[in-house]
Amino acid sequence: MPNAQRRRLVVRSAASALAVALGASALAACGSSGGDSKAESGPVSLTYWTWTPGMDKVVDLWNKGPGKKDQITVTVKKQASGDSLVTKILTAHKAKKAPDLVQAEYQALPTLVSNDALADIAKETGDAKGRFAAGVWQQTTLGTDAVYAIPQDIGPMMFYYRADLFKKYGLKVPTTWDEFAQVARQLKKKAPDKDLTTFSANDSGLFAGLAQQAGAKWWTTSGDKWKVAIDDAATQKVAKFWGDLVKEGAVDNQPMYTPAWNKALNTGKQIAWVSAVWAPGTLTTAAPDTKGKWAMAPLPQWSTGQDVTGSWGGSSTAVTTDSAHKEAAAKFAAWLNTDGSALQALAKESGIYPAATNAQTSGAFATPPAYFANQPDFYTKAAEIAKTTAPSAWGPNVNVAYTTFNDAFGAAAKNKSDFVAALNTMQEATVADLKKQGFGVSR
Amino acid sequence: MSSLAVREAPPAAGTTGAIRNRPPLRRRIALVPTLTLVLGAVYTLLPVAWVVVASTKSGSELFSTFTFLPGTGFADNIRQLDAYRDGVYWTWMGNSALYAGLGALLSTCVSALSGYALAIYRFRGREALFNILLAGVLMPPIILAVPQYLLLAKADLTDSYLSVLLPQILSPYGVYLARIYASAAVPTDVVEAGRMDGAGEWRIFTRVALPMMVPGLVTVFLFQFVAVWNNFLLPYIMLSDDEKFPITLGLYTLLEQGSNQPALYTLVITGAFLAVLPLIALFLVIQRFWSLDLLSGAVKS
Numbered sequence: 001m002p003n004a005q006r007r008r009l010v011v012r013s014a015a016s017a018l019a020v021a022l023g024a025s026a027l028a029a030c031g032s033s034g035g036d037s038k039a040e041s042g043p044v045s046l047t048y049w050t051w052t053p054g055m056d057k058v059v060d061l062w063n064k065g066p067g068k069k070d071q072i073t074v075t076v077k078k079q080a081s082g083d084s085l086v087t088k089i090l091t092a093h094k095a096k097k098a099p100d101l102v103q104a105e106y107q108a109l110p111t112l113v114s115n116d117a118l119a120d121i122a123k124e125t126g127d128a129k130g131r132f133a134a135g136v137w138q139q140t141t142l143g144t145d146a147v148y149a150i151p152q153d154i155g156p157m158m159f160y161y162r163a164d165l166f167k168k169y170g171l172k173v174p175t176t177w178d179e180f181a182q183v184a185r186q187l188k189k190k191a192p193d194k195d196l197t198t199f200s201a202n203d204s205g206l207f208a209g210l211a212q213q214a215g216a217k218w219w220t221t222s223g224d225k226w227k228v229a230i231d232d233a234a235t236q237k238v239a240k241f242w243g244d245l246v247k248e249g250a251v252d253n254q255p256m257y258t259p260a261w262n263k264a265l266n267t268g269k270q271i272a273w274v275s276a277v278w279a280p281g282t283l284t285t286a287a288p289d290t291k292g293k294w295a296m297a298p299l300p301q302w303s304t305g306q307d308v309t310g311s312w313g314g315s316s317t318a319v320t321t322d323s324a325h326k327e328a329a330a331k332f333a334a335w336l337n338t339d340g341s342a343l344q345a346l347a348k349e350s351g352i353y354p355a356a357t358n359a360q361t362s363g364a365f366a367t368p369p370a371y372f373a374n375q376p377d378f379y380t381k382a383a384e385i386a387k388t389t390a391p392s393a394w395g396p397n398v399n400v401a402y403t404t405f406n407d408a409f410g411a412a413a414k415n416k417s418d419f420v421a422a423l424n425t426m427q428e429a430t431v432a433d434l435k436k437q438g439f440g441v442s443r
Numbered sequence: 444m445s446s447l448a449v450r451e452a453p454p455a456a457g458t459t460g461a462i463r464n465r466p467p468l469r470r471r472i473a474l475v476p477t478l479t480l481v482l483g484a485v486y487t488l489l490p491v492a493w494v495v496v497a498s499t500k501s502g503s504e505l506f507s508t509f510t511f512l513p514g515t516g517f518a519d520n521i522r523q524l525d526a527y528r529d530g531v532y533w534t535w536m537g538n539s540a541l542y543a544g545l546g547a548l549l550s551t552c553v554s555a556l557s558g559y560a561l562a563i564y565r566f567r568g569r570e571a572l573f574n575i576l577l578a579g580v581l582m583p584p585i586i587l588a589v590p591q592y593l594l595l596a597k598a599d600l601t602d603s604y605l606s607v608l609l610p611q612i613l614s615p616y617g618v619y620l621a622r623i624y625a626s627a628a629v630p631t632d633v634v635e636a637g638r639m640d641g642a643g644e645w646r647i648f649t650r651v652a653l654p655m656m657v658p659g660l661v662t663v664f665l666f667q668f669v670a671v672w673n674n675f676l677l678p679y680i681m682l683s684d685d686e687k688f689p690i691t692l693g694l695y696t697l698l699e700q701g702s703n704q705p706a707l708y709t710l711v712i713t714g715a716f717l718a719v720l721p722l723i724a725l726f727l728v729i730q731r732f733w734s735l736d737l738l739s740g741a742v743k744s
Contacts, residue, residue: 047683049683051699051700051701052700052701052704053700053704077683077684077685078696079683079685079696080692080695080696080698080700081699081700081701082699084679084699088679088680091589091592091593091680092596092601092683094593095592095593095596095597095601096596097596097601099683259505259506262506262507263506263507266506266507267507278704281704285502286506288502288503288507289503289507313701315701350704351704
């Protein structure tokens, strides 16, 4: 652990009974910066950067329970989520001052790993593998024998729609994307001022999830080279599908998460939303007046009989290479994301949808979210959908691809122009950046 | 909040001149300049008005009622903000006050000393020093944040109150302003007279020059206070402990809670509204110091 943090921890709790213990740990750790294989002895204190609300309460369970027994104390330092946190972690890592534990979105893991910021914790956490769906676990190994993080929450994608308005306009819940397009057109015919949904060029995560569902693998490795396939056939299919819908005016082209979008959902101007399992939380603030009028269904499929979904969001708990107590940190990360009481607290205090499969049907998820009180089997369905999540393939410069997506697709959606051309821009920018960063790139 | 602050500040610097050359009373109102200023005022005050109105709306009213129609949730918003994580908001407010208040005060002291020295003393390299300083004025503080972090990390000072205070103490702009002001407001005759009377340099500075510089220093203080209060990137990089966060950073964590959490818009808006109040109060209180300018000319008739 970095000196400053260690010292501060000591100072802060000087008045408490812990002071002596922490002081001892500070001394004990002095000669062991970076030694991860050495057996832990004596009390250890860890810092944890996370944005999850209520995490301090969950960590309290650890500090009073298993942590107390093992003399491992974890301190939560709440951060803001997003790409900026990845930058912050990397900046701290440059000074060798990254915290012991960090929360990281799955797509950020390759960036962190390629900067040597995350420790391989395979030895300590190998047996956690069985608790997660294979497609989820694979994201934390990056296809290697190493384990760089423990999955925490996931965001399997689903289709949300206004059940009452679908009934009113005589629309059928689409099971394929073809039907989805038809429903969009039918609605336009029956109520020209309404839209089925919008294609938001502000949300690269949504597009990535849709491409993932179609079978896209944007980043893969062959040998020691990266291969970027953002413009592969599957993604082109998705881009063309949405581009055509926007062009003919069957769906809106305005971004999501704006006051105007909230209003469109709240007033029923937009009557469906392609989203993920966390949508109830967003809808609660965005469309408070329509509570109880929505329903959830699986994402439309590309061909009948298929059963696959993408993921949008989700994060993991990782141990940094700067940590002086990697073993203890890995122990905590495993507990946090596999222990029954921890997962229950995470669901209750933080409202996350757990990655651990057995937690998805545990007591905390027996009742539907309040916003979906009308759909009692919400979480049973969600757990089934989660099982069908397609594997994802992230690379070390997702942020560049995402930024280019926002620019290129933003312009394309606004001008209702060619989405496939925008996709090519995204591919080229991503490849160019990889090369600039010094990665080997194969075509 | 930044637009209000930044836009109100420039008149502050100009006030000194404006008051001195006050035109004779009963002049005809110039229509075009007045109109331009009114337009500017509307442009800058509209977002503030939005924040004020939006802070009165409850979560369900925020996006559904007319933008400038006051809502019914103000008291409730404050209560929720107060209750959020045991009132951590007030900790952030206190931190901001500490960073901005103490930071601006120290920065003003440093600016006063160095500005006075650059204006009054003639020494080798003075112009070179001043030119470097001018280059510093052109340098946006944002690009210095990461190097400053790496530097402070070497000294083991990151994630401490000092890590946010220290880099903001030296403000090139403040020194620049203080120098310009000192050379205009502190006549060399007065300094010479002080020396003749046997006063030491420190005594001349504190007893003679400093009082003359007060209006200029008030401006420096205000500038620096607003700059620190609104600063985001430096504390963002330096701090990891959210108990030490200033208000800008705290509100950001409310907004970015991860994709599975709704952003706490009403809390952020109410928090932003409350965060502007100290700035407005500061401007109103400190305004009267500028009039001291009228008394500051010691040798001018």
